Amino acid sequence: MAGKDAVEQGDSRIATGIAGLDEAISGGYPRSSLIMLSGKCGTGRTTFGLQFLIEGAKKGENGVFVTLEKEPQEVMAHAMGYSWEAKKYFEKKMVSVVKPDMHRFDSFKKALEEEIYRAGAKRIVIDSFSLISAYFHEDPYDVRRSISDLARMVRRLDCTAVVIEDILEGSAYLSYTGYKEFVVEGVIVLDIVKKDASTFARTLYVRKMAGTNHSLKLIPFEISSDGITAYPDAEVF
Amino acid sequence: MAGKDAVEQGDSRIATGIAGLDEAISGGYPRSSLIMLSGKCGTGRTTFGLQFLIEGAKKGENGVFVTLEKEPQEVMAHAMGYSWEAKKYFEKKMVSVVKPDMHRFDSFKKALEEEIYRAGAKRIVIDSFSLISAYFHEDPYDVRRSISDLARMVRRLDCTAVVIEDILEGSAYLSYTGYKEFVVEGVIVLDIVKKDASTFARTLYVRKMAGTNHSLKLIPFEISSDGITAYPDAEVF
Amino acid sequence: MAGKDAVEQGDSRIATGIAGLDEAISGGYPRSSLIMLSGKCGTGRTTFGLQFLIEGAKKGENGVFVTLEKEPQEVMAHAMGYSWEAKKYFEKKMVSVVKPDMHRFDSFKKALEEEIYRAGAKRIVIDSFSLISAYFHEDPYDVRRSISDLARMVRRLDCTAVVIEDILEGSAYLSYTGYKEFVVEGVIVLDIVKKDASTFARTLYVRKMAGTNHSLKLIPFEISSDGITAYPDAEVF
Amino acid sequence: MAGKDAVEQGDSRIATGIAGLDEAISGGYPRSSLIMLSGKCGTGRTTFGLQFLIEGAKKGENGVFVTLEKEPQEVMAHAMGYSWEAKKYFEKKMVSVVKPDMHRFDSFKKALEEEIYRAGAKRIVIDSFSLISAYFHEDPYDVRRSISDLARMVRRLDCTAVVIEDILEGSAYLSYTGYKEFVVEGVIVLDIVKKDASTFARTLYVRKMAGTNHSLKLIPFEISSDGITAYPDAEVF
């Protein structure tokens, strides 16, 4: 089984599920870390996150998609729109989509932990992470501390988390308010950039990845019926 | 009847009514979704929205135009200024224009639902969506939740909604305050861009469209007595 | 009488009084609409507004200039500085200049309506519209509603209103606060733009005009002793 | 006497005292108006204002310099640093420098009126006008009304006022807060602009001048021991 091999080969790395991306970050995300996937609206972050879970399922690692805004059915329909045989993994409960209540941060964190146990999950996606801070906290210091808390929890549970974060159009920040990127262990930025006066290109950029010798190049990617494919050796312009 | 054919051919897609646009988004909007039509003042959004309803009427699908600022007569006069035979559809009550009271979001949503039932509508336009959030909410989290609520309602009613959103002149946002675009299922941006030092061109841009393999190109369009015509294969510059 | 002819020829259009502009907007403003004339300081808006009233007087349509800041005498002196024989029209009471008190928006609107009746006016200019919102409202929603109210009133009275709006220097907005332009039926922007490193040119730009097939070109204009003359076929640069 | 001639020649115009400027604005400022002299720090506005009063004194018109920040002695020393024989005019009391208390706007205005009477002044300079609004008002509407009040007062007293206004470095506004320029009858902007990477030039720009057919050109000027000399026919670049 291909998944088993991958785990054996590089236990400290976890495959991203994005063709072409693993090779740009030493084989995958650092296992048990919290990676922020930032981007403006329409940059493909949900697809990117789902692909991470499907990849896990293919490798025998269960995953949970935590949706805080869309309904689980919508998210599942989104996944099933691609050629991933997502339905199979949903049915086998290798990929679950849950929508927890948000009342207090502590109870949210507890619900998340229970869900991870219940699903035996090794991979989590939270969509969108912006809502957690918008809902629970206003103070930068508190937000930073909560993210550290979450990061510690996923490490303790030996889970790898990809958290989807909104960047406001026109903002230079790498997150909604500009300071979350300092706390997480990795930052990948998806973007839509102007190629010339009237065409745009999709790009991906590894801004930070703990303990990883990553390049700083803008990597073009495409979204097709197979999902996202990155071209680390191609040029955007 | 042409409308019936269209429905049969691609049940999951709903024709936009804009000549040239359907082909750029796999045949039309995803059925039962909420699409945000954003733009600065004078970019042609009301015409765009009306054309969506007239197209529906031509295909046998009833529609409702919800005006929150202008009087229904004004909106109808606007439609009748084009060569669409709009008067016929207004008289047949295939297109209705209503101006509901706005007191609380819940009662607004309820009134909207009743209107959809009453009219047997499959297509809705809300003009302008900016007013809903300006009037009911100040908190980004509440606004996001309300939009999700509306999106769920139109899905449940099997309606497709085009909501008109204001972008402030000079703003980089895709909506009035910059976060609505993260919640809706599609974003189309109408704009007036400088072609050279003293001429401007009208452009249309599909920024996001759930489950749709859309291009990221600036598409030029024109407004004539026939309404809006898009030229997906033409270049703006 | 020339005025009568014009009315007969195109009842739905009302001549702007600016040589060269009518032809760019299908013969004039849409009758009974509220047109916003926006611009930075010193761009010629008062002259533009007065010329609209003088044109009306020449055509037999009475007009009222509502000044909210300058004294009526100043405004009349301004008009009489041009070769328009303005004095004649002031004396015949075909053009009146009034300065109403501003206490509450409702009483202002009522005073305005009485003035329109009293003068038998078909044309109104309000200078400056920025003061109305600055004085009465702080909330965008209220301001938008007031403008809609005014627009309905002038429509009911079969009057055409040109309202002068301030754009702050360096602002990208088309009005003082950026949202009024969404509510009015037409927006004309007067500007002073840099032609080269040390010379500036006066330009005029029709941004929006309900039911009008207008161009989107920067139109150069000049101010001479005859007032404003626009050159729709000339280039600024 | 030269002054008398000037008055006879063009009663409606009042010489600015700046060599080269009068010819650019139809012979001088409109008599009895309030002209705003805006500029960033160090652009020569005080010199410009003093020169206006010295010119008046030479023509037999008394003037008052109202200083709100510097001491009268400083202002007089500043004037006497030029080759204007300012000392003579100070001694003859043809030019007075006063520093009134600022408590309430009304008492300030009254003190100003008394000073104008006492000095038989036809010319006033207020340095700086920014302080008046900073001290008395915070509300744009009140500031606009106060400026209108002042303008009416100087008109009633047949005085011409040059009011010195601060523009913050890097601001696009023509005054401190961006709306005063809409109320005054004339705006002259003094500036220091980059000529090339390491040299700067002094420029003057008539942005608005009621009833005056002025050019819109950046006019270079110099400050020498004779004060300010403008070169309306020279190019800055």
Next chain:
Amino acid sequence: MAGKDAVEQGDSRIATGIAGLDEAISGGYPRSSLIMLSGKCGTGRTTFGLQFLIEGAKKGENGVFVTLEKEPQEVMAHAMGYSWEAKKYFEKKMVSVVKPDMHRFDSFKKALEEEIYRAGAKRIVIDSFSLISAYFHEDPYDVRRSISDLARMVRRLDCTAVVIEDILEGSAYLSYTGYKEFVVEGVIVLDIVKKDASTFARTLYVRKMAGTNHSLKLIPFEISSDGITAYPDAEVF
């Protein structure tokens, strides 16, 4: 022992641990000073700080890494990811990693002083300094005074401190809020800059260094398994 030599050669300088940097700042940081290491997320500041402590350990100078957000184990794992034999120094307690509680600034400072005594430290790193001001102070004046206090403390204890400061993405400031850089004795800015349309380069810039004749050049650097290497004689572009 190499360390000893270095101390003897230039007692007033303390080696930075970054190959290539010492030569750009007269042999190292001024001993007993507080140096701010500013940068956006992902610019290599933690590695830079750790390398400073490892260099000290190699020279026989003990050091303390004060982490305010990450867990000590994470920081140690980060260090051990490089070829520095960091584990040896952690075991010998030549480099300690501590995470003090933050309640009040005074108790934090006291805890820090005790830690320095306990560890016999000559080198300290605080990561991140942004949190200290975020947590304890809101007032610029208080923040400035606290930094002065800390600087005095490290001087008194004959310690050299490298404090890691966050710069928000897109900000021109050299610290989080823009005024800390005025108080510290040295500022080094790490950055990721665009080399061309799709590649980025890591740069280092000595903005200020008390009593040091430093260059003002952008110095390229790389991060490899040996940590950071600066190339003071190479060009970024």
Next chain:
Amino acid sequence: MAGKDAVEQGDSRIATGIAGLDEAISGGYPRSSLIMLSGKCGTGRTTFGLQFLIEGAKKGENGVFVTLEKEPQEVMAHAMGYSWEAKKYFEKKMVSVVKPDMHRFDSFKKALEEEIYRAGAKRIVIDSFSLISAYFHEDPYDVRRSISDLARMVRRLDCTAVVIEDILEGSAYLSYTGYKEFVVEGVIVLDIVKKDASTFARTLYVRKMAGTNHSLKLIPFEISSDGITAYPDAEVF
């Protein structure tokens, strides 16, 4: 004695101590004035201020350096790092460094006056002036009045004051908040500007100098072991 000569030659001018600068401003600062020395962090302002006092000491004029943030010993060490024989002047008490308490502005001003008397000072430097306004005032009007007060005090005491002001990185202002520059009698801006993509140059710019025919050129300068040397005839680029 050289100092005496200088005083005799140009009593109204006071040498700046910066080689090359005096010639650019008619021989020195206007005596008894308050000059603002503005700049971003690391631009050499403290050195510039100290050099002014050392120059005075060489000419027999005592000076006081008022430090509000750093300790007097630090400031003295800074001065002694240059080839100025600063130690001699500190010992002879020709240059004193004091750090007064800041409680209220009035008591600060009084303490300053006493210090000037005690030291028989003709030259003062305040580092940094930004702290005075940050600490005592929030209101622009009050800050302006305090600066005027200080300026009057130094004039009365026949002292010349160089006050060091912070400019935030990226700010266009010539002071911390943008309005102080309007009140002082002179403004000199020290800066670090980009020469090309990766090198920076130190520049000096006389923005305003009361009663002085100064150039408006960017003047390059260097900091060496002899302190600051300006090159008024050299080009930055």
